[in-house]
Amino acid sequence: MLTSIKNHNLQYETQKLGMMYFRVAIILFGAQLLMGLIAAIQFMYPSFLYGIFDFSVARMVHINALVVWMLYAMIGSVYYMIPDETGLEAVGIKLGKLAFWVLTLAITIVVLVFIFIQIGPGDDSTIWLINEGREYLEAPRWADYGIVVVVLIFYYNVFFTFLKGRRTGVMTVMVANLLALAGLYLAGMFFTDNISVDQYWWWWVIHLWVEATWEVFVGTLAAYALIKIIGAKREIVEMWLWIEVLMLFGSGILGLGHHYFWIGTPEYWWEIGALFSALEPVPLVAMFVHVLYDWGKEQGAHGEKPAIKNGPAMAWIVTNAFGNFLGAGIWGFFHTLPQVNIYTHGTQFTAAHGHLAFFGAYATILIGMMYLGIQGAYGIDRMKATFKSKMAIFLITFGVLGMAVALTIAGYEQVLVERAELGGGWDAFFTAQNLVWMKQAMGWRTVMGVVTFIGFIYLVWDLLTIGKEESENNQ
């Protein structure tokens, strides 16, 4: 299906490889949404697929497809930008292509095992072959090692091309940040009987990815994209990028403390976690201001025509700037202080934040990168948004925002009734789950999930056709 996207205008094999990663990413994105819909329906009708495809399975594939499609789109974006930034074909590109097929095969096996075998006996064989059972890091240990090998090949491609080619500020940040991003995965690759130690290191992967290195990655992509789409001045963009790195790492690394309030770790994490995680929205505001500033500047004074070279990509990047601030910044800050978090920890509040933040901070800009890829693949000078592009961005954004609002209301009710009023526990949990407010919220969440999925169909349709349509329009 996705082979209908042509590559022939791309001069570099590296960029063609990037497009291959994008294709798998969009398929996994679809899988993520389907699994989410199943899980959402199970919240409303618990007997749906009970004993066949339980909530735990749908949820596991939902969040793993999410992480993997984002990693695919991230790797794809890096391959896509390498020739533009360094001026070279990636070093060892043939090995890179092989790694793509190895990784895709491994991911396919992991997903099939998740779906059909699901769980195993309580011994090491399950951890190694079926399911590691640690949220987000469920991939079995054999796959962990496979991922490490593939990532090493990917990093070899990136690093040696960087050494050989032009060393821009954007690429410098990319290369340094990718090393940290890849290295952190190792913190999640061991077994311990001690659940507190387990979760301590588990958060090193999860938090230091999504609240530190992934954010810097997004800043780097935005810098590259702004230069590419609106011709923003490299000096200004790169200066902003370093300021963003400073603020993101300055707040995000020790912001890790907000996951250490209640897992057995000492009380001093209350103060450290509260202080630094409260600062985490600051760089997100800065990124938002930066994108709007550059955009406004390039819109041109003196009645010049705006010079946006890729309409849909720019729309998604602006959505990213706002969504990152709203989903990660505001929704994260809502419940980051320990005084609040003792009640909200482990409720639908977290789910609301998770949905809006993953979408706002990551999905948006990665979709924007896919549009950049299409533009390059068809050699289009100026690509305008089509009706389908607009439907896609509107429906997906509206749908995810709607889900987040519904889950926030559910979380609010859960916090007050289950936690504050009843103090938690089995009966407290179900009392809150069975109240009409929770049920209504879960209904709206499903409706908004369907809206998101319709938007996704428009997105795929648009990605498949916009290249051809726009290249004909441009002729």
Next chain:
Amino acid sequence: MAQNHSVWTSIRFWRQSAAWVTGFAVVLLILLTFDTMGQITMGTDADLQKGITKRVPAPTVINYHIGYKFSEKRGHEVPVIGKKEPFFGKEWSPKEAAALLHKGKLTEQAKNCMDCHTLLGNGAYYAPDLTKAWIDPKWKSMMAMTGKKTREEAMAEFLQHPERYPTHARRMPNLKITPDEAKALVAFLKHMSSIDTNGFPRGFSKGVKEFEAGGTYAH
């Protein structure tokens, strides 16, 4: 830009600042990690015998009664390790208890508990939080439902055949948990309830008390 007059628009300045700030944060995180690891490493059986409180006690904590009480000093509830009590009818040696906990943790991961439940508040939000599951008053009614005499036996029975003991429309599925795995899982849950979680979940002991006094929310 080579000709820079202000430090505020100098790329070099911001690059160096970014490196320093990141380096400082990383060093601080590593130092704190060493301290935290020291504090959350499991205690020993000797600690338990001497009454020394550890944030994460030894596996042999399964041989003791575990409560959850409000501490005036700390301003929140803390686990209280009480008198010895049999666990599945016996006292477990340090070696046996460690092996049981190991099996329990493996089973918890192998059955993917975390994608429905939360553990220490982390996981999915489809089923109750398991942090203090061992002291949940629900097991009293579950003892009656399963016809078992002790809490641990009722829990083990429920875990093996959850579909036989539904309490709500949302039921736990049968995860093919064997009797040995069920026993180990109960040990894992009992051990987890003894971890000092800085008062999370807050108010849990109040719920237990109210329930035991006739309950206002049991249904």
